[in-house]
Amino acid sequence: MLRDRPFATYVLAVFVILSLNFILPRLMPGDPLLAIYGEEALLAMSPELKEELVRRFSLDRPLSAQFLAYLAALFRGDLGHSYYFNAPVSRVLLGFLPWTLLLTGLALCLCAALGVVLGIESGARRGRPQDAVLLSAALFLGGFPDFFAGTLLLLFFGVTLGVAPLAGALTPYAGKAGLSLVLDVLHHLTLPLLTLVVVRVGPFYLLTRNTMVTTLGEAFILTARAKGCPDRTVRYRHAGRHSLLPVVTAAGLQYAHLITGALFVEMVFSYPGMGTLLYRALLTRDYPLIQGILLTAALAVLTVNFLLELVYVKVDPRVVRAR
Amino acid sequence: MLEIRNLWVSYGGLPVLRDVSLTLARGESLAVVGESGAGKTTLGLSILGLVEGECRGEIIWRGKNLLALSEEELRRLRGREIAMVFQNVETALHPLYAVCDQVAEAMVVHGLGKGEAADRALALLERVGLRPDRARAYPHQLSGGEKQRALLALALANDPEVLVLDEPTASLDPRTKGEIVGLLLEMVRDRITLVITHDLAAAARLAGQMAVLYAGRLVEAGPAADLMRDPRHPYTRGLLRAYPHLATTKDLQGIPGRMEHGVEGCPFHPRCTQRLEACAVRAPSPVPAGGRTLACHRGGIVPLLEVRGIAKSFGAFRLLRGVNLTLYEGETLALVGESGSGKTTLARIVMGLTAADEGEILLEGQKVEKRTPEFYARVQMVFQQPGESLSHRLNVLQAVKEPLDVQQRGTEEERLSVVKRVLAEVELPCDDGFLKKYPHQLSGGEVQRVAIARALVLEPKLLIADEPTAALDASVQAKVLKLLLDLQEKRGLAILFITHDLAVARKVSDRVAVMLEGRIVEEGPTWEVMASPAHPLTRSLLTWAGPQLPPAWARRGSWPAHEEFSGPGRPSAGAVSSR
Numbered sequence: 001m002l003r004d005r006p007f008a009t010y011v012l013a014v015f016v017i018l019s020l021n022f023i024l025p026r027l028m029p030g031d032p033l034l035a036i037y038g039e040e041a042l043l044a045m046s047p048e049l050k051e052e053l054v055r056r057f058s059l060d061r062p063l064s065a066q067f068l069a070y071l072a073a074l075f076r077g078d079l080g081h082s083y084y085f086n087a088p089v090s091r092v093l094l095g096f097l098p099w100t101l102l103l104t105g106l107a108l109c110l111c112a113a114l115g116v117v118l119g120i121e122s123g124a125r126r127g128r129p130q131d132a133v134l135l136s137a138a139l140f141l142g143g144f145p146d147f148f149a150g151t152l153l154l155l156f157f158g159v160t161l162g163v164a165p166l167a168g169a170l171t172p173y174a175g176k177a178g179l180s181l182v183l184d185v186l187h188h189l190t191l192p193l194l195t196l197v198v199v200r201v202g203p204f205y206l207l208t209r210n211t212m213v214t215t216l217g218e219a220f221i222l223t224a225r226a227k228g229c230p231d232r233t234v235r236y237r238h239a240g241r242h243s244l245l246p247v248v249t250a251a252g253l254q255y256a257h258l259i260t261g262a263l264f265v266e267m268v269f270s271y272p273g274m275g276t277l278l279y280r281a282l283l284t285r286d287y288p289l290i291q292g293i294l295l296t297a298a299l300a301v302l303t304v305n306f307l308l309e310l311v312y313v314k315v316d317p318r319v320v321r322a323r
Numbered sequence: 324m325l326e327i328r329n330l331w332v333s334y335g336g337l338p339v340l341r342d343v344s345l346t347l348a349r350g351e352s353l354a355v356v357g358e359s360g361a362g363k364t365t366l367g368l369s370i371l372g373l374v375e376g377e378c379r380g381e382i383i384w385r386g387k388n389l390l391a392l393s394e395e396e397l398r399r400l401r402g403r404e405i406a407m408v409f410q411n412v413e414t415a416l417h418p419l420y421a422v423c424d425q426v427a428e429a430m431v432v433h434g435l436g437k438g439e440a441a442d443r444a445l446a447l448l449e450r451v452g453l454r455p456d457r458a459r460a461y462p463h464q465l466s467g468g469e470k471q472r473a474l475l476a477l478a479l480a481n482d483p484e485v486l487v488l489d490e491p492t493a494s495l496d497p498r499t500k501g502e503i504v505g506l507l508l509e510m511v512r513d514r515i516t517l518v519i520t521h522d523l524a525a526a527a528r529l530a531g532q533m534a535v536l537y538a539g540r541l542v543e544a545g546p547a548a549d550l551m552r553d554p555r556h557p558y559t560r561g562l563l564r565a566y567p568h569l570a571t572t573k574d575l576q577g578i579p580g581r582m583e584h585g586v587e588g589c590p591f592h593p594r595c596t597q598r599l600e601a602c603a604v605r606a607p608s609p610v611p612a613g614g615r616t617l618a619c620h621r622g623g624i625v626p627l628l629e630v631r632g633i634a635k636s637f638g639a640f641r642l643l644r645g646v647n648l649t650l651y652e653g654e655t656l657a658l659v660g661e662s663g664s665g666k667t668t669l670a671r672i673v674m675g676l677t678a679a680d681e682g683e684i685l686l687e688g689q690k691v692e693k694r695t696p697e698f699y700a701r702v703q704m705v706f707q708q709p710g711e712s713l714s715h716r717l718n719v720l721q722a723v724k725e726p727l728d729v730q731q732r733g734t735e736e737e738r739l740s741v742v743k744r745v746l747a748e749v750e751l752p753c754d755d756g757f758l759k760k761y762p763h764q765l766s767g768g769e770v771q772r773v774a775i776a777r778a779l780v781l782e783p784k785l786l787i788a789d790e791p792t793a794a795l796d797a798s799v800q801a802k803v804l805k806l807l808l809d810l811q812e813k814r815g816l817a818i819l820f821i822t823h824d825l826a827v828a829r830k831v832s833d834r835v836a837v838m839l840e841g842r843i844v845e846e847g848p849t850w851e852v853m854a855s856p857a858h859p860l861t862r863s864l865l866t867w868a869g870p871q872l873p874p875a876w877a878r879r880g881s882w883p884a885h886e887e888f889s890g891p892g893r894p895s896a897g898a899v900s901s902r
Contacts, residue, residue: 219414222373223415227406228400229432238417317463
């Protein structure tokens, strides 16, 4: 039944994630406040503040009421208070999230596009030298850890050649605007993006290539060729389009990996995204912030998957009727 | 005109098509039939230049050799001048595009504007029987028949001159099949059509010409109706014997062994029952033979026994008045007629037990002058009265072994093992106790089977069976008849089956000859004679032969409306009791 209504599945998934986020700190031994804020923060806390927090989390009320209060707070956009930044978690997140979304979103699009095109061309040349070279390259690069590839690129382009900035997402205090701002952002984005694409394009490429090899053996490909379709049309319009289907599904799964990769890559390039933020939060044990980051990442993966599901319906006409 | 000259196609060095030559004229439809794996589809694909393997030879179309064209030149021809409808209706359409778009694409890739192509595609789909709402559907929303129509529209999109249809009616139900065949007949007019199929009925309806392909070689080609009625190559006959149609009378028979590629010599020789040593050495080339093309070292199925103008009188009574009969290798000819019509006498004349007044007997083309032991090694007879045909002084072992003794075949032990094997074949015990029994100790059925075993022990090519099962009860008769047909399938045993029981003749014979007062009055393929007897005697024999089919079954007409199917019918016993 759930399979019939993808939307319901997602609502359920969000609910489960929210519940886990709520229940985990409360399942930990000891004081929930200790679990949420950590030992040091709690020690430094004044009794008034402590009282205030107990009230805020409804810790003096039953678990069900606590859960409702938690949901209500979330609904208001209240993810708690980050004491490292001394600001609401949600506001902190909003400052960092766009950069990560930009990085991972672009990386996903580029990985998919590049992986599909390379996969189609490679699959169509199965067994020939170009295919063998691409295949080996994909397997070789895919074995690199993100941070290692990032470090190599940073050393080569940033340090040796000096053509790329070493850190950040913008040139600070340059007061740029308009097109020059966009170019500046892209300039800073290039290396982290390149790192992610180089390391993460492998799965897209491999999946497309292998599907392509199977698809090219299908009867409808012979039909297309017998119609007199030029090679390119057969390759892209007929085989390629068909090979796209599993890639769309896989893209959702890959996005989770991309976010994980982005956390490391951002640190390598000191890119002001969620990765950098998470690193800082971990070092300072800013638990509300960590929870907020994880929740946001989970929701981002879910959202992308949901969007891809909508795309899939457009790509494969058979799905609509299956409902 | 499309001409295929000495086409060889091989995949990875293994030839799949060997030296195939065919000519197709405009308005002509040729069916290529054969078992799966015979290379039929490869032949179709090679015309479109879509074969993955290496091709040799020539395919001449409009003065150009298609095999020598570049990929781009071929692409321009594909779909525009030469189109193909593929088998596998379920997967031949792209699952992600609407059917009308797929048809339109076939025109767009050959230069038509998108808008016009879309309009024409809808019109074309309507012509093949898909209304616009069905035409705009995706393949998964269509039935098998509708997909077949869509595929046909796809092939017809550019009004091609050459149409290759690969299994166009496979996996369709009879009604859809009938409709599709009708549609195809209408669409293929004025085109050059190549129909690839293993469905002989579809082939016969769709094509005027037929070519039989075996392991990549053409074995027989000619007018479809002639090939179906009178196959000349042993393989064609094998195909027809294995293929049931509603008028089939003889039990279905297979072809021994299985098809193998890369056989030296004639590709069919390992399965052929009339092979010679030459067949294994060199492949026969297709030669014209009486209006068709035949590739067989023996010139097709050989006439094993020819009876020419045999006449016999007893005093003033003319029992046989010039009988002509031909019995081919591996077939059963049923000789039917009333008692006293001369059937048994004819058999005795063939066996040399009675001398004929006139006429001659030919065995494998050689006139039989003297009945030598070699003659009897090839021709054996089972007599009408088994009790009298076996000597009461010989026990079972002696009776069955005697022919081997006479022919001096093998050692004593070998003879004994042959006897035991043959006795087992006719489902008789072969323990010592039974071997020592004398005819009077056996039942009528056992005696008859001993007589059959005696006749088969020399492995003859021709068996004359005079009412061989008249003395047996039905279940034993069924087994003995099956055994004979089995030997026919395996060894190519030819049987002259003399009987007055048409129900039996119908199940065992390929052809039937009806005898009246010393003459053959009707002769033809059994199913034809049974379905439409020409001579009054045949009709009477059929009338009195046994229970008849209700005449309503034979009525034919168009496919009835579905309301007619909603009647009560004949409910099963279970359905009745549950009411």
